[in-house]
Amino acid sequence: MIRLQQLSLMRGTKPLFENTDLTLNPGDKIGLIGANGAGKSTLFGMLRDELHPDQGSIDFPRNWRVAYVAQETPALERPAVEYAIDGDTTLRKLEKELAEVEAMEDQEAAGHRMGELYGLLADADAYTVRSRGEQLLVGLGFSQDQMTQPVSSFSGGWRMRLNLAQALMCPSDLLLLDEPTNHLDLDAIIWLEDWLKRYTGTLIVISHDRDFLDGVVNVIVHIDERKLKRYSGNYSSFERQRAAQIVLAQGMLEKQQRKQAHLQSYIDRFKAQATKARQAQSRIKALARMEEIAPLRAAAEFSFEFREPLRAPNPLLTLENVAMGYRGTEGTEKQIISGVNFSLQTGQRIGLLGVNGAGKSTFIKTVADDLSSLSGVVNVGKGLAIGYFAQHQLEMLRDDESPLWHLVRIAPDVREQELRNFLGSFNFPGTMVTSPIRPFSGGEKARLALALIVWQRPNLLLLDEPTNHLDLETREALTDALAQFEGTLMLVSHDRHLLRATTDQFLIVADGKLTDFDGDLDDYKDWLFKTKLAAKTAAANESPAARPAAAPSIAEAVTTKAITSNNKAAKSALSSAQRKPIEARIKRLEEQMSRLTEQKSTLDARLADSAVYEPDQKNELRTLQEEHASCSKALETLEAEWLEQQEALEKLAA
Secondary structure, X not given: OEEEEEEEEEEOOEEEEXXXXXXXXXXXXXXXXXXXXXXXXXXXXXXXXXXXXXXXXXXXXXXXXXXXXXXXXXXXXXEHHHHHHOOOHHHHHHHHHHHHHHOOOOHHHHHHHHHHHHXXXXXXXXXXXXXXXXXXXXXXXXXXXXXXXXXXXXOHHHHHHHHHHHHHHOOOOEEEEEOOOOOOOHHHHHHHXXXXXXXXXXXXXXXXXXXXXXXXXXXXXXXXXXXXXXXXXXXXXXXXXXXXXXXXXXXXXXXHHHHHHHHHHHHHHHOOOHHHHHHHHHHHHHHHHOOOOOOOOOOOOOOOOOOOOOOOOOOOEEEEEEEEEEEOOOOOEEEEEEEEEEEEOOOOEEEEEOOOOOOHHHHHHHHOOOOOOOEEEEEEOOOOOEEEEOOOHHHHOOOOOOHHHHHHHHOOOOOHHHHHHHXXXXXXXXXXXXXXXXXXXXXXXXXXXXXXXXXXXXXXXXXXXXXXXXXXXXXXXXXXHHHHOOOEEEEEOOOHHHHHHHOOEXXXXXXXXXXXXXXXXXXXXXXXXXXXXXXXXXXXXOOOOOOOOOOOOHHHXXXXXXXXXXXXXXXXXXXXXXXXXXXXXXXXXXXXXXXXXXXXXXXXXXXXXXXXXXXXXXXXXXXXXXXHHHHHHHXXXXXXXXXXXXXXXXXXXX
């Protein structure tokens, strides 16, 4: 059990905790939430015995083994898999002692201790440790080749994955994870979520990913007003309970205020009358004794909205047999995706799926013209305005310059006060708007990057992991803003809540190809475990000479279980599994056809207007005719596919 009693702590002049109490039970999986700077990481420091409270106590069994993710990774030449196994410090100590005992000259004297050490190593699962280490690294996105590479060869994000692997490798009673999903892709997050569900110790995790919290935790601890408040259930349950508390507290406050006003009114009327003096004095004492109910305040909500996008062409762009990848300095090419045939229509809202390294960012960069295609034809519609948030967008900001400087650079002719007002709507008030951004947090810099995109009124948003540095509040604001965005959206994100709320169609990059994914995020999770992760784990468990079987296709992964049985129930399950993606595709086709039909009607009406045929309207007429032809062609293509899908559905029903 973890027990905090009357805990108080100051950091500098700022009080973080004041006389707060909290009890956590063994085996609880706790999500620790609160505003930035509220004290979440400081609480972790106290649990690791690196910080000590100014007052009160924090107690848990001294024999508990505590595991956490190191923040620094030395540039070692040690292979990645050995570095991960180093997380099991007890095992490493036993191995070191065994090596020392085996090197002793007097082997007879060492024999007894050697036998004990072999027994202890067996208890520590020493003989499966490499397999376990490799499986951890597979789940976190490492390939077989990467496991043997030195730690020094990895970038900062990959080194943090290695530190996470070390923490998971360590047998522990208490596991502390501070933003473990920050450096992970969606596939690795899904794997980590599954791993943590099976963890038997006590888990405390700080995270801004609400879907991750919903999937893992059964307790929420909220830091608010320097207190720690425990809520049973996951994050969604916390939100409901918190909202109910705010409503209840507001009602109690209003009731108390009415009672206070009534007492004060009596006192004011009768305190000067001798016959009522005793009653008036009694009410004065009652008013003094009445404990003031403080209003329970919700956090001040941050919100913003995208400006109306510029008029968009349709299609926005088309790709014909395009190959994507990178060109080396000596003319060499590394192809990542090939044979891409894709037309991006106005109003589409696409989520891009795929395992780490499959090529999602390569695809986004090519669409954004940040990366040239290796071959094929890219046709860009006239008037296309792209708002691009790259995965490393913050590195493109100038640390020595202010938010205002960044905005002036893209809007040099706009009045400064208008720019200041705009930045103020993104929570850059007062002197902050003219201060260098170097000391800004990652979340504040991400807000600035978003503000710069919003100002430019794009009709196509390309967002590659936009939530990496955002807290829960800002993620919610981004989710709301994207849900209301009137342009076209293409999104890569490990935040499943954001994907669900803002996209209505998924594409998947897998095996060097871009294809439609006919399913939702739950289907993607199933596919991931049945194909990519299963294949990698099998490869990790086999000898180097063994060749793992090829991973099944997406459709095969969905239907494999049903095919293994010939009974009636299995056939029914197979039919259902086959119908689901077809029905989902038909639904999406109908939505796209509806949008295009509406657009075509608008164009028909404009072409029916005689004014557009005046001599001075030639350019406008040509644009309308091109858009009408493009719209008609796209509608014809969609209708043909709709008929094909309907026929496929009818065959299954036969």
